[in-house]
Amino acid sequence: MKKYMGNKLAILLFILPALAIFITFDFIPIIQVFAYSFTDWNGLTMPNFTGLKNYLDLFTDRVFFTSNRNQLIFAIVITVYQMLFATVFAITISDKKMNGRKFLRVAYFIPVILSVTVVCQLWSAILSGEGLLNKLFEVAGSDFKQNWLGDRYKAIYVIAFVNAWQWMGYQFALIVAGIKSIPADYYEAARIDGCSNVKAHMKITIPLLAETYKFCLIISLTGGIKAFTEMNILTGGGPNKSTFTLTYMMYNAAFKKSDYGYGLAAASVMVIECMLVMLVINFIFRDKDQKKEEEKARRKRNA
Amino acid sequence: MHKEGKKTALHHIFVIFCWIYAAFSLYPLIWMLFYSFKTNQEIFVTNPFGFPWPLHYENYITAWTKYDVPLYFLNSLLVSIGTVTITIICALLFSYATSRMVWKMKTFTRLFLGLGMFIPVQAIMIPVVKVVQKFGLMGTRWSLIFPYIAINLAFACMVYYGFFKGIPMELEEAACMDGATIYQTFFMIIEPLVRPATVTLVIYIFLNAWNEFILANVVVGSIPALKTLPLGVLFFQGEFTTDWGGMGATMVIASFPAIIVYSIFSEQVESAMTIGGAVKG
Numbered sequence: 279m280k281k282y283m284g285n286k287l288a289i290l291l292f293i294l295p296a297l298a299i300f301i302t303f304d305f306i307p308i309i310q311v312f313a314y315s316f317t318d319w320n321g322l323t324m325p326n327f328t329g330l331k332n333y334l335d336l337f338t339d340r341v342f343f344t345s346n347r348n349q350l351i352f353a354i355v356i357t358v359y360q361m362l363f364a365t366v367f368a369i370t371i372s373d374k375k376m377n378g379r380k381f382l383r384v385a386y387f388i389p390v391i392l393s394v395t396v397v398c399q400l401w402s403a404i405l406s407g408e409g410l411l412n413k414l415f416e417v418a419g420s421d422f423k424q425n426w427l428g429d430r431y432k433a434i435y436v437i438a439f440v441n442a443w444q445w446m447g448y449q450f451a452l453i454v455a456g457i458k459s460i461p462a463d464y465y466e467a468a469r470i471d472g473c474s475n476v477k478a479h480m481k482i483t484i485p486l487l488a489e490t491y492k493f494c495l496i497i498s499l500t501g502g503i504k505a506f507t508e509m510n511i512l513t514g515g516g517p518n519k520s521t522f523t524l525t526y527m528m529y530n531a532a533f534k535k536s537d538y539g540y541g542l543a544a545a546s547v548m549v550i551e552c553m554l555v556m557l558v559i560n561f562i563f564r565d566k567d568q569k570k571e572e573e574k575a576r577r578k579r580n581a
Numbered sequence: 582m583h584k585e586g587k588k589t590a591l592h593h594i595f596v597i598f599c600w601i602y603a604a605f606s607l608y609p610l611i612w613m614l615f616y617s618f619k620t621n622q623e624i625f626v627t628n629p630f631g632f633p634w635p636l637h638y639e640n641y642i643t644a645w646t647k648y649d650v651p652l653y654f655l656n657s658l659l660v661s662i663g664t665v666t667i668t669i670i671c672a673l674l675f676s677y678a679t680s681r682m683v684w685k686m687k688t689f690t691r692l693f694l695g696l697g698m699f700i701p702v703q704a705i706m707i708p709v710v711k712v713v714q715k716f717g718l719m720g721t722r723w724s725l726i727f728p729y730i731a732i733n734l735a736f737a738c739m740v741y742y743g744f745f746k747g748i749p750m751e752l753e754e755a756a757c758m759d760g761a762t763i764y765q766t767f768f769m770i771i772e773p774l775v776r777p778a779t780v781t782l783v784i785y786i787f788l789n790a791w792n793e794f795i796l797a798n799v800v801v802g803s804i805p806a807l808k809t810l811p812l813g814v815l816f817f818q819g820e821f822t823t824d825w826g827g828m829g830a831t832m833v834i835a836s837f838p839a840i841i842v843y844s845i846f847s848e849q850v851e852s853a854m855t856i857g858g859a860v861k862g
Contacts, residue, residue, distance in 0.1 A: 283753065284683040288763045292682070293690060296675035296734055299667075300694055302716075303731035307708035308700045314708075321711075363602065370595040378600075384843075385603035387851060388610065391839045393792035395811040396832045400613050403825070410612060413629045447606070451855045476591060504703045507794055511815065525703040532707050533799070545704040552701060 308549070315543040320536045332543035342544075345522045348434045349551075352523070353502020355438035360449045361494055368453035369479050383454070386447035394444065398511035401440045402427070405512075427513050430520035437508045437521060441501070449494045456490035457483060492563045499559070500552045524548040617641070617829030624825050640826035641834070650831055652806070653813035657835075660722055660809060661790040664729040668737055668786050669779060671730065676741035677767055681753070691742065697735025706799045713800060722807060724800050729793065733786050740856065744778045745771070784846060785853040788839055810835040 315332055317325035336342050367386065371379050389397060404410040405426040412423040426436050460483065468478040506525035513521045515530065522530070524544045531541030616624050617640055618633035644650050678684075679691040709728050718724040748771065756766040794811045801807040814828075814835055843850045 280683055282757045282763060283681065285763050286684070289678045289682050289684050292674040292678035295667075296671035296694065296738065297690070299671060299727060299730050300697055300734050303709060303712060303728045304697050304700055304705065304734075307705035307712060310708040310711075311704055321707075366595060367599055367602065370592070370599050373592075376596065382599055382603050383851075384847065385607050387847075388840070388843070389606060390854060391788055391792075391843050391850065392610075392836050393794065393811040393814070393839070395794050395814045396836050399814050399828070399832060400609055403616075403828075404609060404612075408625055410609075410629065443606070448854065451851045455852070455855055475589060500701075504701050506703050510798070528704075528707070529799075538707060542707060545707070549701060549704045553699070556699075 311542050311545050311549070314539055315546045317539045319538040319542070321532070321538045322536075325539065328539065332540045333547075335540060336543050336547065341519050341522050341527060342524075344519065345524050345527055345544075348521060349503050349505060349523050351434050351502075352438040352441070352505045353499045355435060356442040356445070356502060357495065357498040359439070359442040360446045360498055361491070363446050364449040364453050364494070365484070367450055368457055369483060371454065372457045372483075383451075386450045388447070389444045390447045390451075392444070394507050395511060397444045398440065398508055401443075402512055405436065428517055430517050433513055433517065433521050437512055438502075438505075440512065441505070441508050445498075445501070449498070452490055452494060453487060456487045460486050488563060492559060495559050496556055499555045503548060503551045503555065524551075613829055613832055616825060617833045619826055619829075621825050637826060640824075640830040643824065643827045644830035644834060648813070648816060648827060648831055649805070649808075650810075650813065650834055653808055653810045654834065656722065656807055657791055657809040657811075658838075660725045660729065661787050663722065663726040664733065664790040665783055665786045667726065668730045668733045669782060672734055672737035672741050672782070673772060673775070673779075674767075675734075676738045676745055677771065679738075680742050680745035681748075681750075681771075682763075691738070694738055695735055697732065698739070700732075702732055702795050706796060709796060710799050719800075720804060720807070724807075725793075725797060725809070728796050728800070729790050732796075733789060737782050737786065740778055740782055741775060744775045748774055781849060781853040781856060784842065784850055785856070788842065788850070788854070791839060 314325055316327060316329060318328045318331075319325035367382070370376070371382055402409075406412075407425055411426065415422045427433050464482050464486075465478055468482060473481070503523075504525060505523045506529065509515055509521045509523060509526050510529070515522045515526050524547055527544040528541035528548070531537040531544065612630070615631070615633050618636045618638060619628065619640075620637055623629075623633065623637075675694065679687045713719055713724045713728065716727075718727065752770055752774075753766055756770055761769070792811060793809075797809050797812055801809070802812060814832055816831075
């Protein structure tokens with residue numbers, strides 16, 4: 279049996295296609311990102327090693343700070359918007375007696391399955407000068423009409439909103455799945471003890487969703503760090519580079535200025551930021567788990 | 582029999598809020614559907630919000646005949662199908678070897694491929710273009726299919742690994758006793774057992790590939806004959822005297838397959854999409 283399941287040829291045949299494609303089109307590229315970030319590569323000629331020059335240039339580039347600030351704004355806006363709405367909706371809909379639950383779920387989830395370019399193009403039509411939103415204000419008789427994506431201070435918030443609008447349903451579905459896995463007895467017990475519905479959700483649902491919230495946080499925070507598509511389609515990084523992110527810096531440096539080394543340095547910083555965020559979130563949540571374990575142990579001892 | 586607790590005022594406010602947000606979530610899409618049937622005059626002046634009447638279905642004819650939509654559609658379809666098929670095959674084989682077969686480096690190999698979960702597509706777009714050029718794939722649909730397979734593999738393998746782990750070892754023992762080769766065992770006994778995972782992954786990878794923009798933009802963005810629908814939609818960008826009706830029609834056509842898939846398999850789509858979140862991190 280051991281020989282049967284240890285058939286060397288079969289193993290090789292089984293793992294080779296996946297490994298070959300992964301190494302060629304995913305693993306080697308990420309290694310190249312880091313390796314070439316230390317060179318003056320221009321995409322055509324042989325790269326020369328330039329040490330930390332790209333990184334030093336990057337850290338003194340004003341756009342680098344704008345980019346990081348934008349990523350932070352983007353991450354905070356989408357995290358707060360999505361987690362807040364998704365939690366409220368998921369809890370409200372978890373009430374099995376509510377009418378139209380199925381319809382609401384579909385309504386929230388449909389933007390998730392659309393292409394990000396369709397969503398961006400749609401919102402660019404809504405937000406444009408003669409677009410739907412300004413028309414609405416006009417009809418309402420308000421002079422709130424403005425160029426939503428043309429203001430260098432507001433544009434990033436508007437862009438983040440478009441992303442949050444599209445992906446709210448995703449976190450909603452995650453939290454709905456999380457709530458489903460909580461046994462109904464818990465709520466029964468809470469009600470018998472005279473606990474109100476709202477309090478029961480605060481004390482039972484939300485703490486038990488810690489694991490789900492961890493995923494949500496990782497997805498939306500790294501989503502903010504990786505933000506690129508919305509900028510690319512809605513504003514093109516403008517006005518005046520005010521909606522740049524690190525990925526957009528890389529895109530701009532490489533495909534507009536052929537300064538690949540510099541662009542890849544920006545990409546490397548982006549990847550490292552993502553890793554750090556994941557580590558920190560995992561650390562924070564692990565801490566909580568451990569605390570809970572300790573708490574449990576203590577209670578057992580006291581009982 | 583349990584008595585339903587009294588609904589608080591707060592609960593009613595939440596319910597109303599749910600419905601308002603649903604309208605907010607759907608209306609932009611309905612507006613898109615509506616304006617795909619309108620003329621520019623109607624969109625901007627006479628009827629910006631409401632139901633289109635008469636229906637200007639000629640927008641769809643324009644989109645289909647003038648804006649290369651059939652070509653983009655075909656490209657998207659071929660790329661998506663190619664990606665799904667090859668990813669599923671590779672992931673099935675790889676996960677089987679790393680979960681059930683016996684060899685030394687299997688944990689290391691599995692974790693190595695799992696690194697793919699942490700590689701952002703945004704970061705690798707420049708080297709991917711170079712690799713694709715090096716292999717002479719530029720100008721073919723493989724230039725998209727191979728990178729798409731690579732970015733979906735780690736996730737697919739992780740899902741399959743979980744499923745394979747849950748199958749009892751006795752199945753292979755019995756098959757071995759009966760004289761089946763390892764290949765027969767895999768394809769005739771084990772593979773059918775993980776069909777539910779395959780369905781989920783097919784939906785997930787298909788939607789991913791159908792909607793992918795970041796790599797498509799840099800790999801085939803400048804090759805009109807290979808553009809996929811997400812790129813085709815951007816054709817209208819920056820053209821000020823744009824044909825809005827035609828753009829709306831293109832966007833509706835681009836979203837149609839995803840919406841069809843979702844309306845048939847809504848439960849599976851939701852679980853397929855959210856399983857992605859549950860594995861990340």
